[in-house]
Amino acid sequence: MATHQPLPSQSAPVVQRGIVRWLRENLFSSWLNSIVTLVVGYYLLTTLVPLIDWAFFSAVFTGAGVEACNPNSACWIFIQERFGFFMYGFYPEALRWRPTLAFVLFALAVVPPFLPLPSRVGRWAGIFGITGLPVAGYILISGGLFGLESVNTSQWGGLMLTLILAYVGIIAALPIGVALALGRRSEMPIIRGICVVFIEFWRAVPLITILFMASVMLPLFLPDGVSFDKLLRALVGITLFQAAYMAEVVRGGLQAIPRGQYEAAEALGLGYWRRMRLIILPQALKIVVPGIANTVISLFKDTTLVLIIGLFDLLGAVKSTLSDPAWNNVMAEGYLFVAFCFWVFCFGMSRYSHRIEKQLDTDHRQ
Amino acid sequence: MADDGATLEADVIGAPVASAASDENIIQVTDLNKWFGEFHVLNAVNLNVQKGERIVVCGPSGSGKSTLIRCLNHLEAHQRGEIVIDGVELNEDVKKIEAIRCEVGMVFQQFNLFPHLSVLENCLLAPIWVRKTPRSEAIDMAMHYLERVRIPEQADKYPGQLSGGQQQRVAIARALCMQPKIMLFDEPTSALDPEMIKEVLDVMIELAGSGMTMICVTHEMGFAKTVADRVIFMDGGQIVEAAPPRQFFTNPEQPRTREFLEQILQH
Amino acid sequence: MADDGATLEADVIGAPVASAASDENIIQVTDLNKWFGEFHVLNAVNLNVQKGERIVVCGPSGSGKSTLIRCLNHLEAHQRGEIVIDGVELNEDVKKIEAIRCEVGMVFQQFNLFPHLSVLENCLLAPIWVRKTPRSEAIDMAMHYLERVRIPEQADKYPGQLSGGQQQRVAIARALCMQPKIMLFDEPTSALDPEMIKEVLDVMIELAGSGMTMICVTHEMGFAKTVADRVIFMDGGQIVEAAPPRQFFTNPEQPRTREFLEQILQH
Amino acid sequence: MSSDQGPLRPGNPKPWNDPRVRSLVFQIIAMAAVAWVGYTLFQNTITNMESRGIKTGFGFLNETAGFGIIMSLIEYNETMTYSRTFLVGLTNTLLVSGLGILFATIVGFIVGIARLSTNWLVAKLALAYIEIFRNVPLLLQIFFWYFAVLGNLPGPRQATEVAGVAFLSNRGIIIPKPVFESGAGWMGMTLVIALIVSTTLVIWARRRQAATGRIFPAFPVSLALILGLPTLVYFLTGQPIGWDIPTFGTFRFTGGITAIPELGALLVALTIYTATFIAEIVRSGITSVSSGQTEAALALGLPPRRVLRLVVVPQALRVIIPPLTSQYLNLTKNSSLAVAIGYPDLVNVFMGTSLNQTGQAVEIVAMTMAVYLTISLSISLLMNIYNRAVALEER
Amino acid sequence: ATLEEVRDAGEMRCGVSNGLPGFSQPDSSGNWSGIDVDTCRAVAAAVLGDADAVEFIPLTAAERFTALQSGEIDMLSRNTTWTTTRDASLGLNFTGTNYYDGQGFLIKTALGVDSAYDLDGAAVCTQAGTTTELNLADFFRANDMEYDAIVFDTSEASAQGFDNNRCDVLTSDTSQLAALKTQLSDPESAEILPEIISKEPLGPVVRQGDDEWFNVVKWVLFGQINAEEYGITADNVDEMMDSDNPSVQRILGESSNMGEILGLDDDFMVEVITQVGNYGEMFERNVGPDTPLGLNRGNNELWTEGGILYAPPFR
Numbered sequence A: 001m002a003t004h005q006p007l008p009s010q011s012a013p014v015v016q017r018g019i020v021r022w023l024r025e026n027l028f029s030s031w032l033n034s035i036v037t038l039v040v041g042y043y044l045l046t047t048l049v050p051l052i053d054w055a056f057f058s059a060v061f062t063g064a065g066v067e068a069c070n071p072n073s074a075c076w077i078f079i080q081e082r083f084g085f086f087m088y089g090f091y092p093e094a095l096r097w098r099p100t101l102a103f104v105l106f107a108l109a110v111v112p113p114f115l116p117l118p119s120r121v122g123r124w125a126g127i128f129g130i131t132g133l134p135v136a137g138y139i140l141i142s143g144g145l146f147g148l149e150s151v152n153t154s155q156w157g158g159l160m161l162t163l164i165l166a167y168v169g170i171i172a173a174l175p176i177g178v179a180l181a182l183g184r185r186s187e188m189p190i191i192r193g194i195c196v197v198f199i200e201f202w203r204a205v206p207l208i209t210i211l212f213m214a215s216v217m218l219p220l221f222l223p224d225g226v227s228f229d230k231l232l233r234a235l236v237g238i239t240l241f242q243a244a245y246m247a248e249v250v251r252g253g254l255q256a257i258p259r260g261q262y263e264a265a266e267a268l269g270l271g272y273w274r275r276m277r278l279i280i281l282p283q284a285l286k287i288v289v290p291g292i293a294n295t296v297i298s299l300f301k302d303t304t305l306v307l308i309i310g311l312f313d314l315l316g317a318v319k320s321t322l323s324d325p326a327w328n329n330v331m332a333e334g335y336l337f338v339a340f341c342f343w344v345f346c347f348g349m350s351r352y353s354h355r356i357e358k359q360l361d362t363d364h365r366q
Numbered sequence B, C: 001m002a003d004d005g006a007t008l009e010a011d012v013i014g015a016p017v018a019s020a021a022s023d024e025n026i027i028q029v030t031d032l033n034k035w036f037g038e039f040h041v042l043n044a045v046n047l048n049v050q051k052g053e054r055i056v057v058c059g060p061s062g063s064g065k066s067t068l069i070r071c072l073n074h075l076e077a078h079q080r081g082e083i084v085i086d087g088v089e090l091n092e093d094v095k096k097i098e099a100i101r102c103e104v105g106m107v108f109q110q111f112n113l114f115p116h117l118s119v120l121e122n123c124l125l126a127p128i129w130v131r132k133t134p135r136s137e138a139i140d141m142a143m144h145y146l147e148r149v150r151i152p153e154q155a156d157k158y159p160g161q162l163s164g165g166q167q168q169r170v171a172i173a174r175a176l177c178m179q180p181k182i183m184l185f186d187e188p189t190s191a192l193d194p195e196m197i198k199e200v201l202d203v204m205i206e207l208a209g210s211g212m213t214m215i216c217v218t219h220e221m222g223f224a225k226t227v228a229d230r231v232i233f234m235d236g237g238q239i240v241e242a243a244p245p246r247q248f249f250t251n252p253e254q255p256r257t258r259e260f261l262e263q264i265l266q267h
Numbered sequence D: 001m002s003s004d005q006g007p008l009r010p011g012n013p014k015p016w017n018d019p020r021v022r023s024l025v026f027q028i029i030a031m032a033a034v035a036w037v038g039y040t041l042f043q044n045t046i047t048n049m050e051s052r053g054i055k056t057g058f059g060f061l062n063e064t065a066g067f068g069i070i071m072s073l074i075e076y077n078e079t080m081t082y083s084r085t086f087l088v089g090l091t092n093t094l095l096v097s098g099l100g101i102l103f104a105t106i107v108g109f110i111v112g113i114a115r116l117s118t119n120w121l122v123a124k125l126a127l128a129y130i131e132i133f134r135n136v137p138l139l140l141q142i143f144f145w146y147f148a149v150l151g152n153l154p155g156p157r158q159a160t161e162v163a164g165v166a167f168l169s170n171r172g173i174i175i176p177k178p179v180f181e182s183g184a185g186w187m188g189m190t191l192v193i194a195l196i197v198s199t200t201l202v203i204w205a206r207r208r209q210a211a212t213g214r215i216f217p218a219f220p221v222s223l224a225l226i227l228g229l230p231t232l233v234y235f236l237t238g239q240p241i242g243w244d245i246p247t248f249g250t251f252r253f254t255g256g257i258t259a260i261p262e263l264g265a266l267l268v269a270l271t272i273y274t275a276t277f278i279a280e281i282v283r284s285g286i287t288s289v290s291s292g293q294t295e296a297a298l299a300l301g302l303p304p305r306r307v308l309r310l311v312v313v314p315q316a317l318r319v320i321i322p323p324l325t326s327q328y329l330n331l332t333k334n335s336s337l338a339v340a341i342g343y344p345d346l347v348n349v350f351m352g353t354s355l356n357q358t359g360q361a362v363e364i365v366a367m368t369m370a371v372y373l374t375i376s377l378s379i380s381l382l383m384n385i386y387n388r389a390v391a392l393e394e395r
Numbered sequence E: 001a002t003l004e005e006v007r008d009a010g011e012m013r014c015g016v017s018n019g020l021p022g023f024s025q026p027d028s029s030g031n032w033s034g035i036d037v038d039t040c041r042a043v044a045a046a047v048l049g050d051a052d053a054v055e056f057i058p059l060t061a062a063e064r065f066t067a068l069q070s071g072e073i074d075m076l077s078r079n080t081t082w083t084t085t086r087d088a089s090l091g092l093n094f095t096g097t098n099y100y101d102g103q104g105f106l107i108k109t110a111l112g113v114d115s116a117y118d119l120d121g122a123a124v125c126t127q128a129g130t131t132t133e134l135n136l137a138d139f140f141r142a143n144d145m146e147y148d149a150i151v152f153d154t155s156e157a158s159a160q161g162f163d164n165n166r167c168d169v170l171t172s173d174t175s176q177l178a179a180l181k182t183q184l185s186d187p188e189s190a191e192i193l194p195e196i197i198s199k200e201p202l203g204p205v206v207r208q209g210d211d212e213w214f215n216v217v218k219w220v221l222f223g224q225i226n227a228e229e230y231g232i233t234a235d236n237v238d239e240m241m242d243s244d245n246p247s248v249q250r251i252l253g254e255s256s257n258m259g260e261i262l263g264l265d266d267d268f269m270v271e272v273i274t275q276v277g278n279y280g281e282m283f284e285r286n287v288g289p290d291t292p293l294g295l296n297r298g299n300n301e302l303w304t305e306g307g308i309l310y311a312p313p314f315r
């Protein structure tokens, strides 16, 4: 037998190449698939095309008032005209630069992980985001200090309020959640019991019952004369609710840390709190970034429930204008606008968490 | 590895290795071509296997060994050429594919036992649902094969409770329970620790001795020497050389084969 | 393994193995008893270790070796008996436990480095937070010990980027940074590949040469022969035999010990 | 521990350094703090309620409610008591949660499987559906379905007719209601008989397969029996079931069964929202079954249908069920958003109207929360039992 | 006590409806207006001397009593009907009536129904937690008619439901119906039926057990009614100070210690009338014939003019 000469490899048959192959494999791989493709495609076309036309091509974007709109296409003028209200609620127009500035600071704290900056910058931005920003933001938005005119919380509203609720809820819930998680894993039965009862209680009841309690019943539980701001009370409710969920996420992270880590830290002579702070929590929190992101996203969506207790968050603001007799039939536009805002934020957050996850990955496994 | 071969040969003295293969071709592969996208994995492969023949396939990683045997029971579809198994030509016809899969048992590198079923139930699944064997009969058969792979006592355990070698032996028993005419092995020992390799190879050698048609992708050259009727060397999606083991190991025709053997026998 | 011992001995010729132990008992274990639930893991263990003494503990799996040395720095609490370390009696008193842990370094089978900290930071952690050493001083010391375990160049890497042997050497350096009077090793090499075992043993032999009090659970008999002042054999939670290595390996008194040695020296 | 262990602990540390003493003290302090907080809250509440003259106690449950509720599964009219409104609210909550769970599971499984479809269009469509609907607040979706979609259905006079017996309008869906006449009992009896026969059939089929290996299509046959036998009897006994066909009066349809649009909107929103999460759970459950499992099963000659049922699904279910139940819990809790569109669920009827009429916020809110707590705890309990039952045996 | 707390806070918290034209409604920059809102502002003017020192807290009908009971608000001015149960068992006190109302029905003209007695089988939109809901049940039961109660949590939502044709009839206090009618997409498509099925005296509410505060809120409203009776208006209040009419002098605190005994400044009514106006002005401004609601005084006319508005004298 002669020496084996490798045959030249041939190019694949047509069905195995390029767009034809893609179509065949992805859309028409069997007769059943082909029928499904055609049917689904048909319905997609017949619904999407008019929808896109309604929302964009024949929609009215500019004009003066309701007269410029036509009933068969979207009327985005409505959003434009009420934009300020949707963003800031009743916040005095002249002072709206203050929340805007706070948002800019927020963006500065949040954006670095997306940019090609050294990770140190991202870390400092993150630290600012959870320490300096709440203070600066509060001073800016609420006023009353440094000669800034004070704006009552009842005037806060719109997207601004939504963001404040979510942001404060997260920042305040995380430490409480960590404490609860540690408590739930404690060896002291009473501490553990208290934490379990607390967590399970908050997780079992619907948020609106909690908001109802916080907004109208809380003063009943407090000594006579003690009362605090309605927004603050809603925040307390949201925070405790969120903390219970956070605690369960963090507990998952704590459980994932191998025993050896605890023992090695113990053998080095580190006490309980140092062990937790220096060794266990940094690792556990890193593991649970995706879990935290998920609870944050659901909290962000849940903030809309404050509408039921009479706060004008984004949804509340938009909804309250829908009954304006001057604007008929803008319901779809209004709801779509809200949906779009929420979608952008939620989707953004899930991407953001992926980014953070990568950045925190210092394990550098080989 | 060369040493291993020696030990193995010693082990099988008891089992007469039947090398009398009948003339009938149970597998006929003609001009088999397969592409993954633009990548030509199998290039004009021709292979005839007679009933009772034992074939070992070797070759460097990525040469298409797994793909070849996976084509034989249509876990991969081929794009050109003809595969005829036991007289039935393999094409996209689902009924034929199922019929052929009943005749062809396969053992994977990663065992792929069903973790939610006990060892016995793993073995009963196919006979009951495919062959429609009565349960009691199927149990008898399963226990028979579990005895043959030497773990009847593990029948009621779950795969997760067994060692790797035991799991692979269950996988072999599971395939045998369908009483296939052909057995395909895709590197059955390469996920195992050294001690366990031996216990699995022993079972395979015994099986080879019983006259089963076998195609086995493996790098266990000792095993090849002991039981193979033919060793096939693949490279770049082609069959480079096919020869009886004695000739293959001592006097390979192709330089490519020699090169490969040097590498593999070194360590 | 017996071979290994030989190689090791050859290696350490340079390092003079000081076997002059002072008379002072740095560890006194009297009638130590421990139960896990109903299971009696340590049964009336008595052990005195002098300053500078090097002890190797061996015995079959489950005999309580790990438990014994984990009791010495109170990773496990004992239920009866007395442990006195460096003159301090170990009981539930948290202050005492912390003080003793500062004097007793420990190296685990699974390294247990902190993956979120760099090698250097792993070494700095305890000196800074427990001993309250100034950072610059702690860095100097850490680099000193990293040099001693021969990986100063890895100081800024993360544990995940190192091989097992390197990681174990970092773990040793990390323990040394606390400048303990006693070092405990719990099978420091058994999670390592053969090549890496040697690099870790070398470091330990050097450490032994420097006069550190060491208790080491290991099955590396070569190591035991080379550096141990005493070899202790445990079985069933009791100390069966304790003797200098020469006598222990060549002429063990107890039949149980002989049996064990036969087993372990076989492979 | 047995008594032969002698003194439990060696040595005697100073009490303030003894971790047991420390932990005991710490726990006592924690307990005291919690008790104190609880007591203060309780005391404050009592004082506040007393000083403001608010009625307390559960006596109100026996008072007449006096308001109407649009939808009730149990008999209700405005002369009944608040305890009845509680039950009405509770059953309505259970109804919408139950239906929501059913539909969300169906949609979620379909979408989750579609997400894995080899058909690119179908897979991408499923992905788009998931990404869109799970990132938009549920409350908004409820409003959208209720006001923007169902609100635009024709009025009852212009109702869309289905075969002249069912009607769809913005007052909901009205379908005929069966009226049982004498002789209907026979049908009931045959139904029971058919059920018994089917069960026997399934058992027999299993036995026969074990004995002879032959597979009998017990499921379709049973289905045919259960549906077919009563139908047969229906005609034999002279059609003893009359149909109360809805007819239009001055304002509305009378007769028939009405599904109100509030229920519809809430159900659609809950289903669509929760299904996105379920779909992701199903997808990850199925992908968690390695392809090796499928290949091994195929290589044994099992047809794809059986591979799914015997190999993939049982393994995927272990992964799917725990997160699935927590979605069920979420759905149940989310059903309380009913209050925003006026579906008479527990929160709306009891924590809303009843609370407002009686003013007894503390009692009513406590009862409402207790209901949700009970639901959630019972589900967790079931889950734990399930998890223990299916845990994989490991080495 | 509430009075001191309000003084200390420098601001009064007043619970109002979250959107009912003419009674309480915010404009797009958050300024509240309406007769209920003015009632709050009048109390703030009396207590703090500044009608703007009010924080308006929008409440749904279902939340309002709990909010007041708990102390979340200092007074409730949210078209709330005065009933025995509410007065007695909720721990609340009604301080008077700032609007005499009655429950009526708003119906689509197209249905061709012109009497409430022809509503058998109708779907009726109403608001959760109101007396309306109870009256409705009584009315239909008393007349042996059936109905579907479509209950929303805000009046706005119930109007929207009516507008969307979710129900045939919208029931509420007639004043509210007038207000809600203006919000319909086609206000002309609906009309109010003639039947009034209940008495609905609407007024401010305070917590029980704080008589001082109770008196303050009560007498501010009485003061406004008296002021109208004696012709004191925001425009002429300065001139009226010089009036010889002893009643006027007492109202304006010129010759009496009415303020002092209430715990207020003696000229508290001057502040109220300059900043908010008398009852008539308040009515005309918010719900009167010249407003979109276009309501006539009707029962809310002074007793001297044939109405039932009758305030006890300042003396």
Ligand SMILES: Nc1ncnc2c1ncn2[C@@H]1O[C@H](COP(=O)(O)OP(=O)(O)OP(=O)(O)O)[C@@H](O)[C@H]1O
Pocket (backbone or CB within 6 Å): B036, B037, B039, B041, B059, B060, B061, B062, B063, B064, B065, B066, B067, B068
């Ligand atoms: N599903 C697939 N899609 C694309 N390429 C594939 C696929 N499966 C295998 N290949 C490629 O085909 C080539 C042959 O693969 P095959 O698994 O048959 O090699 P092999 O000879 O079995 O190698 P090994 O010894 O590593 O198992 C490899 O280059 C591999 O990367």
Ligand SMILES: Nc1ncnc2c1ncn2[C@@H]1O[C@H](COP(=O)(O)OP(=O)(O)OP(=O)(O)O)[C@@H](O)[C@H]1O
Pocket (backbone or CB within 6 Å): C036, C039, C041, C059, C060, C061, C062, C063, C064, C065, C066, C067, C068
């Ligand atoms: N935390 C624990 N709870 C209960 N039993 C334990 C625990 N730790 C160890 N044991 C049991 O105590 C016995 C002694 O364990 P130990 O780890 O000390 O043995 P060893 O001699 O170190 O064995 P090996 O060589 O396998 O490490 C074993 O039977 C083990 O199962």
Ligand SMILES: [Mg+2]
Pocket (backbone or CB within 6 Å): B065, B066, B067, B186, B187
């Ligand atoms: Mg392969």
Ligand SMILES: [Mg+2]
Pocket (backbone or CB within 6 Å): C065, C066, C067, C186, C187
């Ligand atoms: Mg051990």
